[in-house]
Amino acid sequence: MCLALPSLVTEILPDDQAKVELGGVTKTISLALVADVAVGDYVIVHVGYALTKVDPEEAEKTLALFAEMAETVPAQ
Amino acid sequence: MKYIDEYRDGELAKGIARTIAAEADPARSYHLMEFCGGHTHAISRYGLEDILPPNVRMVHGPGCPVCVLPIGRIDAAIWLAKQPGVILCTYGDMMRVPGSKRISLLKAKAEGCDIRMVWSTMDALKLAQANPDKNVVFFAIGFETTTPPTAVALKQAQALDLKNFFVFCNHVLTPSAIAQILDSPEVRTLGTVKLDGFIGPAHVSTIIGSAPYEYFAEEYQRPVVIAGFEPLDVLQAVLMLVRQVNEGRFQVENEFARAVTRDGNAKAKALVAEVFELRKSFEWRGLGLVPYSALRIKQPFAAFDAERKWEVPQDSVADNKACECGAILRGVKRPTDCKLFGTICTPENPMGSCMVSAEGACAAHWTYGRFRDSKAEA
Amino acid sequence: MTLPRRSHPRPLDIAHGRVDLTHGGGGRAMQQLVEELFVAAFDNEALNQRNDQAAFDVPAGRMVMTTDGYVISPLFFPGGDIGSLAVHGTVNDVAMAGAKPLSLSAGFIIEEGFPLADLKRIVDSMARASKEAGVPVVTGDTKVVEKGKGDGIFITTAGIGLVPPGVTISGDRARAGDAILVSGTMGDHGVAVMSQRESLGFESAILSDSAALHTLVAEMVAAIPDIHVLRDPTRGGLAATLNEIAAQAGIGMALKETAIPIKAEVRGACELLGLDPLYVANEGKLICICAPEHAEQLLAIMRAHPLGKDAAQIGVCREDAHHFVQMETAMGGNRVVDWLAGEQLPRIC
Numbered sequence: 001m002c003l004a005l006p007s008l009v010t011e012i013l014p015d016d017q018a019k020v021e022l023g024g025v026t027k028t029i030s031l032a033l034v035a036d037v038a039v040g041d042y043v044i045v046h047v048g049y050a051l052t053k054v055d056p057e058e059a060e061k062t063l064a065l066f067a068e069m070a071e072t073v074p075a076q
Numbered sequence: 077m078k079y080i081d082e083y084r085d086g087e088l089a090k091g092i093a094r095t096i097a098a099e100a101d102p103a104r105s106y107h108l109m110e111f112c113g114g115h116t117h118a119i120s121r122y123g124l125e126d127i128l129p130p131n132v133r134m135v136h137g138p139g140c141p142v143c144v145l146p147i148g149r150i151d152a153a154i155w156l157a158k159q160p161g162v163i164l165c166t167y168g169d170m171m172r173v174p175g176s177k178r179i180s181l182l183k184a185k186a187e188g189c190d191i192r193m194v195w196s197t198m199d200a201l202k203l204a205q206a207n208p209d210k211n212v213v214f215f216a217i218g219f220e221t222t223t224p225p226t227a228v229a230l231k232q233a234q235a236l237d238l239k240n241f242f243v244f245c246n247h248v249l250t251p252s253a254i255a256q257i258l259d260s261p262e263v264r265t266l267g268t269v270k271l272d273g274f275i276g277p278a279h280v281s282t283i284i285g286s287a288p289y290e291y292f293a294e295e296y297q298r299p300v301v302i303a304g305f306e307p308l309d310v311l312q313a314v315l316m317l318v319r320q321v322n323e324g325r326f327q328v329e330n331e332f333a334r335a336v337t338r339d340g341n342a343k344a345k346a347l348v349a350e351v352f353e354l355r356k357s358f359e360w361r362g363l364g365l366v367p368y369s370a371l372r373i374k375q376p377f378a379a380f381d382a383e384r385k386w387e388v389p390q391d392s393v394a395d396n397k398a399c400e401c402g403a404i405l406r407g408v409k410r411p412t413d414c415k416l417f418g419t420i421c422t423p424e425n426p427m428g429s430c431m432v433s434a435e436g437a438c439a440a441h442w443t444y445g446r447f448r449d450s451k452a453e454a
Numbered sequence: 455m456t457l458p459r460r461s462h463p464r465p466l467d468i469a470h471g472r473v474d475l476t477h478g479g480g481g482r483a484m485q486q487l488v489e490e491l492f493v494a495a496f497d498n499e500a501l502n503q504r505n506d507q508a509a510f511d512v513p514a515g516r517m518v519m520t521t522d523g524y525v526i527s528p529l530f531f532p533g534g535d536i537g538s539l540a541v542h543g544t545v546n547d548v549a550m551a552g553a554k555p556l557s558l559s560a561g562f563i564i565e566e567g568f569p570l571a572d573l574k575r576i577v578d579s580m581a582r583a584s585k586e587a588g589v590p591v592v593t594g595d596t597k598v599v600e601k602g603k604g605d606g607i608f609i610t611t612a613g614i615g616l617v618p619p620g621v622t623i624s625g626d627r628a629r630a631g632d633a634i635l636v637s638g639t640m641g642d643h644g645v646a647v648m649s650q651r652e653s654l655g656f657e658s659a660i661l662s663d664s665a666a667l668h669t670l671v672a673e674m675v676a677a678i679p680d681i682h683v684l685r686d687p688t689r690g691g692l693a694a695t696l697n698e699i700a701a702q703a704g705i706g707m708a709l710k711e712t713a714i715p716i717k718a719e720v721r722g723a724c725e726l727l728g729l730d731p732l733y734v735a736n737e738g739k740l741i742c743i744c745a746p747e748h749a750e751q752l753l754a755i756m757r758a759h760p761l762g763k764d765a766a767q768i769g770v771c772r773e774d775a776h777h778f779v780q781m782e783t784a785m786g787g788n789r790v791v792d793w794l795a796g797e798q799l800p801r802i803c
Contacts, residue, residue, distance in 0.1 A: 004114075004221065004279045004305070005725055006079035006335075023077045023722015024659065030198060032228040033344040042079055044282060044335055047167065048196025049225045051344070052282040052335050054079055059334040063082055066308050069315060070091025073098045077722055086712070089785040123787020168728075307785050423792075444789040447778045 004046035006054050009039050020045060079334070083306030092311040093127040100318050105131040107270045108317050109407055111254060112277035113140030113435030114305050120440035122307045132314060135269075136437035138253050138363065138405035139277060141218045141246075142169045143429035143436040146361045147393040149246055150175035153215050155389055156244060156382060157181065157189040163207065164191045165200040166215040173432045176393045197229035204233070204241035213242045213382050221279040223247045223371065224344035227351040230377050244382040245373055248358065250280050251288050252369030256360070258296045262408050269408050273317040275310065276302035278332055285340025289328045297326045304332040351377055359392055361429040362402035401428035404437050411438040412449055418442065462486045471570040478564070478598025491574055492562075492594055495581035500557070500592035508557070508592035516617040520547035524609040528650045529576065533643075533661030534737075536609055537580030542664045542737060543688070544613040545587050549668040550684045550740065552623040552675045553615030558584065560611050561595040565604030576607065587666040589613070620679040625702035627682035632771040633749035634707060635742040637670065637756050638663070638764040640692050641720040644734035648723065660719050665738030670759045674742065677755055683743035686736065690794065693732040695741055696779045697793035706774020709781040709791065715764045733794055743771065 007020035007027075016031045020043065030049045031037055043050035100106060110116060116136050119125060125134055138144050150173055157164035164181070171182045171193060185191040190210075194200050197214060204212035216226045226243060233241040254274070262269040276289055281302045289300045299320035303313035313331045320327065330336050351374060358370030373381040382388060395401060399421070400414035411417045411430065421427040423439050430438035466486060476483035493501055500508035524540045534542075540560065548555040560580070564573065584591050646662040667686065675681060683703075687695040692714070700707055716731050724731045738761060744752055749767055756762030769781075779791040 004282075006077075007726075008078065022726055024719035025722045025726055027726060030196075030225075030228065033224050033341060033347070035343055044279065046221055046279060047225050048198055049228065051221065051224075051279060052341055055334050059079060062304075062309075062312075062331070062334055066083075066085075066088050066092065066312060069095050069312060070088040073091070073094040075090070075094070077718070077725065080725070084784060086784040086786060093786075121789060122783045122785040123789045124785060126787035127785060443792045447776070447780055447788070447790050 004044050004051060006042045007045050009037055009041045009043060012037070012039060018050070020050075080306065083304065083308045085308065089307055089311055090127060092308065092315060096132060096311070096315050096318055097129040099315070099322065100129050100132050101322060102131065105133065105270075106272050106318055106321055107133050107135050108273050108275060108314060109135040109137045109257070109271050110275040110310070111137040111139040111250070112275075112280065113143070113433065114278060115275055115303065115310060116140070116437060116440050117435045118305055118307055118310055120444035123444070124307055124310060128314065132318065135271065135407040136404070136440070137257060137407060138360070139219075139250075140433050140435040141222070141248060142173060142433035143401075143405070144248065144253070144360045144362065145173070145217055145246055145429070146359045147175050147395070148359070148389075148391045150180075151391065151393065152388045153244060154179060154181060154184045154189070156213050156386065157184055157191050159211070159386060161210050162190065163203060163210050163212045164189065164215060165194045165203060165212060166191065167217065168193050169433055170215060170217060174426060197225045201229055201232055201236075201238075201241060204238050205236070208240060211240050211242060213244055215246075216243050217246045219248055219250050219277070219280050220283045223348050223352065224283060224341075227347040230351050230373070230380050231347065233380050234377060242380050242382040242385055243373060244388070245352070245371060247352065247371040248360070249369050249371070250277060250284070251292070252366050253360070253363070254292055256363050256366050256369075257406050258292065258298070260406050260408075262406065269406070271298065271407060272321050273299040273301070275313050275317070276300045276328075278303060278305045278309070278335075281332065281336045281340065283341050283344050286328050286330050286336055286338050287340075293326045293328050299326045299329070301329045302332050302336055304335065350374075361395065362405040364402075395429075396427050399428035401430045401438075404430050411441040414438070418446065466490045466570055468570045468574050473564045473566060473568040473570065473573060473598055475566055475598055475600070478596060484596060488596060491570075491577055492596070495577045496584065496591045496594075497581070498590040498592065500590065501594070506593075510557070510592075513556075513616050515619065517614060518548055518551045518553045518617060519612065519614045520544060521612045522547060522610065524611070525605075526647065527605070528647070529572065529606060531650045531662055532646045534664040535576055535579050536607065537576035537578075538583040539664050539737060540609045540611050541580055541583035541587060541589070542666045544611040545589055545666040545668050546686045546737075546740075548613045548615035549666075549671040550623070550686055551615065551617055552621040552671060552681065552684060553617045554672065555587070555589045555613055555615040555668050557590050557592040558611055558613045559593045560591050560609060561597070563597045563599060563604060563608040563610070565606055566598055566601040568606055573607070583666070587668065589666075589668075618675060618679065621675055621681070623681055623684050625683055625685065625699045626704075628699055628703035628705055628743045628771050629682065629745075630705055630771055630773045631746055632682060632743045633746050633767050634696070634709070634769045634771065635744070635749060635752060635756070635765060635767050636692070636715065637667070637740045637742070637762040638738075639715045639717045639720065640687070640736060640739065641716055641724065641731035641734035643737040644691070645720050645723045648727070660717070660723065663736060663738035665761055667738065667740055667761060670756065670761050671740070673755050673759060674752055678744065678748045678752060681742060681744050681748070681752070684740055686740050688735050688737060691731070691733040691735055692741070693730070693779070693791045694793060696791065699741075699743065700777045700779055703771070704777065705771045706777055707769055707771050707779040709769035709779065711781050711783050713766055713768045715766050732791060746770070
């Protein structure tokens, strides 16, 4: 139900829609809930609608944090 | 898959788990409630509890909108599907949920009702346009993530001046559910249920933002960490909660910063406010009547409200007496504490809300975790 | 001078014609359909005799027989159609006994109004699959049902085969300690079929893996006659098939998630639709359960065959009174791979 996935915007279509791609699969979704979306952005898609853009800087920061947290205690 | 695979790295997961084990105080236990069905699913599906230290335990909360929908509302949806000329559209999750008399939408479809599974409200609108001689009713369920799409559909129906599109609205609100749990006697006064912190829902938060949780953190003095859906997100959030508990803090922290801001999605919130208003109270399966916890369609969109178009039955149907879903939803009991679990109640034959959806605590435990019960027996 | 008497004044109008009730009536129209479409396409000795049955000598040894029904919707999908699927599926059922498939039968139930062009496309595809596999369709049947009673076309088949000596492949032979192998990537067929279903509306480059596995099986069985179990994970996918075998044999299984081969696009499509690739159907893959000392050799044989390039060991069998199929996740945790109650997707076979 909560299924929502980060997908790459590959094409902006008329009527507030866009084509997105996830793992090589493409689908047409609605951009009615977001603004300023461009090709190359990643959006979180839920029941056919983009909910928000994925912030690439924050994403990098989070991944860096994971890596740091994973290093604090070395594997035995 | 970008923004997915990196958050599922097994080695990093084990590393974060080691850090959690190192920082968790061996002299105490930590009970953390994940509120969102997607988190329950992720924890079970990846077996995350196996890599957490034994004194850090996950408690499953009522975050699954399918699970908390009362039987009476399912019966009402089936009643609508039976009205002449109606095509009932629903998300897949609702198809197998049994109402009273063990009839589900899937079974009603087999008996001849025109019930269609849709992936999006846009599909339902298209159906209405393609079938002007039928009345298309969209069975709207879900928390704040799923509500804006329904709002968009209603606005589009209005713009298109559709005469045959209706919404049966069952949208519910996250903060109300959290309050219900935190206000329950077991948590607030009796202290029989220990809840040390919350993992905040991922996608609900992209819409409502992190701000609404600040009230809970302050009022109930419990930390909240909003987490993404991937296993590394969940583990990181557990670590952040353990740290807050250790340091005696109760703040709202945002692990899902790549998609959640403090204010959330203003455009989506405005659309919802334009179309919906609060119901005075709404029945939640397992929780009873909860005030100001659900939405209904506003007057300007009344023409699309299924409950105004038809005299939809408003019966309240009780669950099986032996069903422990209410207690399980509030984190008071675990699936294995229920007499019906695994005996009469299984995913094929769900007796209560916790078993009907794959994200319900009982279903998740049955589907992914029941091998642990046999280990315990042995 | 008398004009030569032709059996049918005009050939079938493949381009624009449709199947009608006369085609199932047993009269000349039906005979013409059978002649010009079915017999012409399948073209083998037995069928060319035009009897209601095929006669042949029974080879010495142990025989197997299987039957199948094909109701797949849509009829045409990337990588195949109901016709080629019918041949591959039936051949595979025979091959999963370790047997050499000998021949097939095919019954067609066609809905009134079905376009002849589509019927020809399906029959030709079936004939091609049959010839490539070297397994002839020796006998058939045709029925036509009224419009609204048949959803296009259904195909039922039977297949027979001969089991080589020394081979006893059966689900109940899986033993604790046995290796569990798969011949390639999981979930391709189900996702390819989904991609055609209008209501799902996504485009992807995934092809169904529909294929006849008997030549692969022949090589495996020749090298190791004592393979314990072979089964193709069709409806319900890998998960359903492993649970079936675990229940039959009275054992449990321990899998490693990271060892299960799945194409990136299949993962993506399943993510998008909320499906678990372990439960999605395959039509050109097999599961092999063997004694641990045979695993390496069997993997080498599979990988050398075009249909087994991605073969991998995905787990082991073990003692378990509950017959759980358990899996170590990529995170290092554990979960059960449950036996689902019903079909995740309807009509994909």
